[in-house]
Amino acid sequence: MTDIPPTAAPVRLSDAAIRRRMIAEFWFYFSQNRGAVIGLVVFLLLVAVAVFASLLAPHDPTVQNRAALLVPPVWQEGGSASYLLGTDAVGRDILSRLIFGAQYSLFIGVVVVSIALVGGIVIGLLAGFFGGWVDSVIMRVMDVILAFPSLLLALVLVAVLGPGLTNAMIAIAIVYQPHFARLTRAAVMSEMQREYVTAARVAGAGNLRLMFKTILPNCLAPLIVQATLSFSSAVLDSAALGFLGMGAQPPAPEWGTMLAEAREFILRAWWVVTFPGLAILISVLAINLMGDGLRDALDPKLKRS
């Protein structure tokens, strides 16, 4: 009899327990990153502001007050306590407009990322799973889209579809979608080599089940990180389109559109320009901070170091 070290009895964990452990592990790494936690808090605040906009805003965002045109913020001479951040050129309360603007930005981010993510996942799965000419054709088309500077392509798309918020979101989603397709494809191709996929196939799983139930869940980590980054880019790009007059149309309190309307007053009334941009910057920064934390927590390569 040779000595065989006793093997530890395998511990059976329920699915729920595994999931709880994974979440605990994720939170452990995520919370290591101070910036990510700050980003998360700011983001949650932003969501709260958007949800409770009608309760929080002191004024109606579109009501014009002819008696209070270009009132400076409260701390500056001539400011008024009823308009904390001042008013714009037609006497609308800037604070209220910023609060309602949060709804636009979050809505845009969610819609753009959802469209781009779903489209990209389906396209990437098809390319990675079937390979061959399907892959070649799909990836060449993605290359073509990526050859254009994204903002320019979005601009021309909006010009084709007609200016407006819906079309701006569709255009931005189309422009972002190849990134998701490429990521999904790369992840699918490496997962396809794994034995569990072969095992599932041998066990008789059909193509659809293999694609969506077996492979896809194992490809999600890079997609989640990319989705966060795209969320912040979507907020930025839609504001840019709004600024160029191609996004949300006045009098919508969208931050980029507000900046466009404020342009001619920049040398007379600094506050009409400063606050909407600050709102964009803070939101985008918070989401990017979160994205950095997510990447650190989800990327196993970085975890080990």
Place this chain on the structure above:
Amino acid sequence: MLRFILSKLLYLVPTFLGITIIAFSFVRILPGDPVLLMAGERGVTPERHAELSAQLGYDKPLVLQYFDFLGRLLQGDFGNSLVTKKPVLTEFLSLFPATVELGLCAILIATLIGVPVGVLAAIRRGSWFDQVSMTAALVGFSMPIFWWGLLLIIFFSGMLGWTPVSGRISLLYFFPNVTGFMLIDSLLSGQEGAFASALSHLILPSVVLATIPLAVIARQTRSAMLEVMGEDYVRTARAKGMPPYRVIGIHALRNAMIPVITTIGLQIGVLMAGAILTETIFSWPGIGKWMIDSIARRDYPVVQSGLLLIAALVMIVNLLVDLTYGLINPRIRVK
């Protein structure tokens, strides 16, 4: 290496064809009738409309129209602007130097500041410098540059009165267009103050345009340096007693630069998109503003060919980046 270049070139052909298809189909589905647009306010009779359509080839099937379009492109005919009636290519080439000048200055600022900051942040990992510079980089990366430009105008032009608000040079100066680059032409003209005027017009737009690439380059340099400094050969160099500046300068930096150069090259697309916003804010007479104005004026041939030319340009620059990458990193070539 030749095979590597050829394979990359061959790879571009389908992408280029794809770009032409997109540029072609975009303009064909744009709202509005180009013939009516050309005719202007007065409108045209149905007979004249048909005649003009035939003249412009709009009455043929779409596939034929596409091949006509492609054939003209290959002969260097990019169509004429509906507004100025001048060839699109001529307009593009006359405005292009302004954008290149702006873009080059921006990428120069971004590289000259971004690389040293990234290197220093990596060497002093965890120090206050690292934390401050990387926070700043993240802010820069998240910056809505159209707002950033307005803020700089408020501060430097409005409050301090240091820089002009728009344009490339003061109207006081007039000199022949030799290179198309205002900085060089103003020097060549020998007029006193011309160069200073050109420079003061250029500085704010280039800083605005440099912001995002600067942040990206600083972050990328830092992470590339950190990765390289963990490598065995750096440890060996340290262990054999090489002075730190040589370890960092020769062993680490040179290897860390490979991904950084790629990053810098890939910023060209970011710069083109940024140029649209920057040129709009500063009324900079370049390609970006031209495209925006043409979209607003529904100048279809300009939008179509401009889109095509810009995409082709970005594609060629990306190819050059790829080739440089193969040149400095031989491992890529074999793959």
